[in-house]
Amino acid sequence: MNDMTQPVVDSVAQAATRKRWSQAEVEALYALPFNDLMFRAQSVHRANFDPNAIQLSTLLSIKTGGCSEDCGYCSQSARHDTGLEREKLLDIAEVVATAKAAKAAGATRFCMGAAWRGPKEKDLGAVTEMVREVKALGLETCVTLGMLKPGQAAQLKDAGLDYYNHNLDTAAEFYGQVITTHTHADRLDTLAQVRDAGIHVCCGGIVGMGESRRVRAGLILELANLDPQPESVPINMLVKVAGTPLAQVVEQSGEGDKSLDPFEFVRTIAVARITMPASHVRLSAGRQELGESVQALCFLAGANSIFYGDKLLTTGNPDVSADEALFAKLGLTTEPVQGRRCAGH
Ligand code: SAM
Ligand code: DTB
Ligand code: SF4
Numbered sequence: 001m002n003d004m005t006q007p008v009v010d011s012v013a014q015a016a017t018r019k020r021w022s023q024a025e026v027e028a029l030y031a032l033p034f035n036d037l038m039f040r041a042q043s044v045h046r047a048n049f050d051p052n053a054i055q056l057s058t059l060l061s062i063k064t065g066g067c068s069e070d071c072g073y074c075s076q077s078a079r080h081d082t083g084l085e086r087e088k089l090l091d092i093a094e095v096v097a098t099a100k101a102a103k104a105a106g107a108t109r110f111c112m113g114a115a116w117r118g119p120k121e122k123d124l125g126a127v128t129e130m131v132r133e134v135k136a137l138g139l140e141t142c143v144t145l146g147m148l149k150p151g152q153a154a155q156l157k158d159a160g161l162d163y164y165n166h167n168l169d170t171a172a173e174f175y176g177q178v179i180t181t182h183t184h185a186d187r188l189d190t191l192a193q194v195r196d197a198g199i200h201v202c203c204g205g206i207v208g209m210g211e212s213r214r215v216r217a218g219l220i221l222e223l224a225n226l227d228p229q230p231e232s233v234p235i236n237m238l239v240k241v242a243g244t245p246l247a248q249v250v251e252q253s254g255e256g257d258k259s260l261d262p263f264e265f266v267r268t269i270a271v272a273r274i275t276m277p278a279s280h281v282r283l284s285a286g287r288q289e290l291g292e293s294v295q296a297l298c299f300l301a302g303a304n305s306i307f308y309g310d311k312l313l314t315t316g317n318p319d320v321s322a323d324e325a326l327f328a329k330l331g332l333t334t335e336p337v338q339g340r341r342c343a344g345h
Contacts, residue, residue, distance in 0.1 A: 001260055010055070021111075021224045021275055026217040029271045031135025034263060041270035042279045045302040047091055049157055053281055053335040054327070055109070055305040057142065058102035061313040062130065063089045063114035063123075069181045071147075071245040073206060073238055075314045076115035079230045082243035084314060089123060092130055099134045102309060104318055108337045110134050111142035111165060111202075113313050114190030117182065118147040118190075128159035135160040147182060147190045153197035163232060164194040165202040174211050175271070191226070201226070203283065204234035207268050208260035210250050216268055224275035232305065233279045237265055237286025262294045266301050280305040283333060287318055292326055299330065 011338055021268045029037065045051055047232045075082045113132060119127060122177070124145075128290075131141045143156065144165035156164065168187055175184040203226065205219045223233060237260065250259075251329030264278035265286075273283045283290075283298045292296070300330035310319050329336070 002176055004019050021221055023214075023217060023221055025269060026221045026224070026275065027214065030213055030217055030273055035265070037267060037270045037296065038297075041273045041302045043302065044142045044274050045304070048277050050333075050335070051334050052331060053283075053304065054299070054307040055335040056100075056107045057109040057111050057282070057305060058105070058107035058309040059111045059312055059317075060090075060096055060111060061115070061211055062112045062127070063087065064314060065115055065143070067115035068117045070179060070322075071181075072182075072249070073209060073241070073244055074115075075241040075244060077244075078246050082241055084107065089126055092126070092133060093262045095130045096133050096137070097318060099137055099139060103137055105175055105309070106182055106334055107139070107308050108335065109140040109142055109163070111144065111163075111307075114146070115143045116146045118149065119145045119152060122329075124152055124155060129154055131156065131159040131161050135162075136237035137177065138337075144202075147186055148193050150193065153193045153199060154244055157197045157199050161199055163200045163202045164232070165232075166190050167204050167234065167236075168193065168219060169263060170209065171189050172210060173214045173218060174209075174215045175272075176337045178209060192217055197229070200232070201228075201230040202232035202234065203230040204232075204236065204272075204282065206236040206285070207265060208250070208286070209246050213264070216264075217271070220256075220271050220275055223272070230277045230282070231279060232282055233276055234282040234284040234305075234307075235265075235269055235303075236284040237289065239285050239289070239312075241315065257287065261289060262297075265290065266294065266297045269303050270301035282306060285312055288316055295326065296330055299332065304335070 011150060064087040065076050065084045066078045070077055070079045075084050081261060102110055127143060135141050141163045141165035142165055170178055172184045191201060191203060207216050240250060268279060281303050283303040284307055307317055311317055
């Protein structure tokens with residue numbers, strides 16, 4: 001591709017006007033020469049956001065382990081022997097103390113995760129109280145509680161919830177190879193309930209589970225064709241947790257114990273950025289394994305959010321001090337709450 005200007009103009013204009021992407025169009029983005037893909041992603045990113053500002057979300061597992069579901073990647077499923085201890089729902093005081101510390105460290109959003117198929121009514125009451133108290137600290141609030149029943153999203157909205165995280169995780173065609181205890185359609189149903197309640201949607205997925213590029217493109221396609229598109233799109237690199245079925249499958253596959261090629265991960269970020277121009281694309285699980293250079297490529301490809309804090313839910317994340325050092329090296333700044341820039345800046 002010699003004319004470097006026209007494709008960018010096309011992609012920005014089309015992204016602004018188009019309603020639906022096709023599988024072939026998303027696969028064509030993946031197949032671009034790496035430099036062309038990065039240029040297009042950068043152009044879309046700069047038209048929609050400050051290219052040097054990163055949004056920081058901190059995660060806390062408020063209910064760990066013992067989950068009824070069989071998600072093949074997850075350390076918290078009761079069906080996998082990962083050595084993780086099942087815990088009770090945390091006390092509100094502990095959650096608030098952790099949220100205060102996250103705010104002091106610079107996070108603007110606090111995301112509370114529970115290892116549930118979905119919340120029981122009694123548990124939802126406790127979670128809505130956590131949302132109220134965390135919100136009162138001046139943090140944006142996010143929860144990820146699994147599948148919702150009618151009326152539950154409205155209760156969360158009333159408590160002041162800003163975002164609900166519920167991932168499609170992988171394309172519909174591959175879903176049954178990863179999870180059998182609920183369906184891809186169930187996930188879409190909860191996402192619709194969240195949207196209807198007026199809560200911002202945080203929805204993404206996982207790559208590196210042994211899926212093909214076609215499946216990765218299918219995931220991005222499904223996310224980009226949600227209408228409206230999710231405000232936040234976490235892209236997770238599989239963390240291979242010992243004792244989970246997927247860690248075994250990936251390690252025993254023809255690729256030996258190799259992870260997904262890092263350039264394929266960067267391509268996924270770039271394709272997400274191009275197809276979802278106004279969404280925050282979050283570099284999520286797997287940052288420790290990616291290392292500084294690949295993370296820098298991800299920021300260049302349009303990632304503009306991270307999970308910030310020494311732990312994800314049950315696995316490790318880069319230390320806060322390591323992230324501060326990386327941000328300093330790259331001249332990155334942190335985005336204030338509601339820091340999205342208007343197109344055209
Ligand atoms: N139980 C709720 C649910 O499944 O929706 C919320 C918590 S669940 C742990 C949230 C997300 O974390 C999953 O949808 C998946 O995308 C991600 N995740 C979990 N384990 C992971 C792993 N080992 N590697 C990468 N991402 C993972
Ligand atoms: C998301 O997409 N990734 C986060 C958050 N949403 C809840 C969770 C990552 C979990 C990684 C494995 C663990 O720490 O248990
Ligand atoms: Fe349970 Fe969520 Fe883990 Fe699936 S991803 S096993 S639903 S905690």
